Amino acid sequence: MKQDITVSIATTAEGKRKHQLERAIASVLSQEGCSFKLHIIINGNRFDKTFRAQLEQDQRFTCFYREEGHLPKALIYARQVIDTDYFCFLDDDDELLPNSLSYRLDGFDNSLDVVVGNGVRCDTQTKEEVISHPYFDDYQQDPMLALFGKSGTWLSSCAGLFRTSAIPTEYFSDYIKYAEWSYLAFKIALNHQVGFVNKPCHRVNIQPGSLSSHSAYLEGQMALLEALKSMQLPARVMPLFNDKLIDTCHVLSVHYLSEGKMYKSWKTHFASMKTWKGFCQYVLYTRHVIIGSFK
Secondary structure, eight states, X not given: OOOSEEEEEEEOOOGGGHHHHHHHHHHHHTOOSXXXXXXXXXXXXXXXXXXXXXXXXXXXXXXXXXXXXXXXXXXXXXXXXXOSSEEEEOOTTOEEOTTHHHHHHHTXXXXXXXXXXXXXXXXXXXOOEEESOTTGGGGGGOHHHHTTSTTOOSOOTTTEEEETTTSOTHHHHSOOTTOHHHHHHHHHHHHSOEEEEEEEEEEEEEOSSOGGGSHHHHHHHHHHHHHHTTSOOOGGGHHHHHHHHHHHHHHHHHHHHHTXXXXXXXXXHHHHTSSHHHHHHHGGGHHHHHHHHTO
């Protein structure tokens, strides 16, 4: 019998990730209400040999190996080998919640190319859980507008279920590092019909030392905004886009100042003041950059 869905998990299969990967696998294999298969993409050469052998011998799923340790390219490969009508992804440290696949599959009709589920975010230290998107029901009205909301992108790595015939490999091969899913969400919102299922479909486990505080993440957000400039976004979202652009420039300027990278701090500070709104909002910050330049 042909399965409905392929779930792909990309992992380094390191020994230190064994527990969380096994937890992720168990969360997939316990799904009910639809037919599916699981692909494990072992990515790079950091794997634990014993653990890799264990995974490759497990008959409950199919393992693939890519020598190059590169997560976005692993996702491209994962998309290339899909032969089911629908597909989705799961990070090796996250989990699908019960009935995640069936909830999203049942949300499809003939007009939809992607169905997105809500989820929870779990602090791995305190074990506190919060709903990822409290205003999820509002997203259906305007998915593009929702991408500029305070809750961030509705398309985390484990949130979407994709119609294979509608979402090609090229959507994944054209990516922005550290902003892969946000960029994909914008492409989908611009070109496809999206459905939203406000049921708990996944748990994102937040690890200490989140990437969002690092230069690479912040620069990825700027690269995303630069890419969006060429996407002909609808006029209704352009004021929000411009606000996001100047705010991101300011955040980068503050970050570069904290690292003593004064040229970059000045450059992004000037960029944050290119609009009248940005000038009024951030001109007084200039004194901090001046002071930083003399330290």
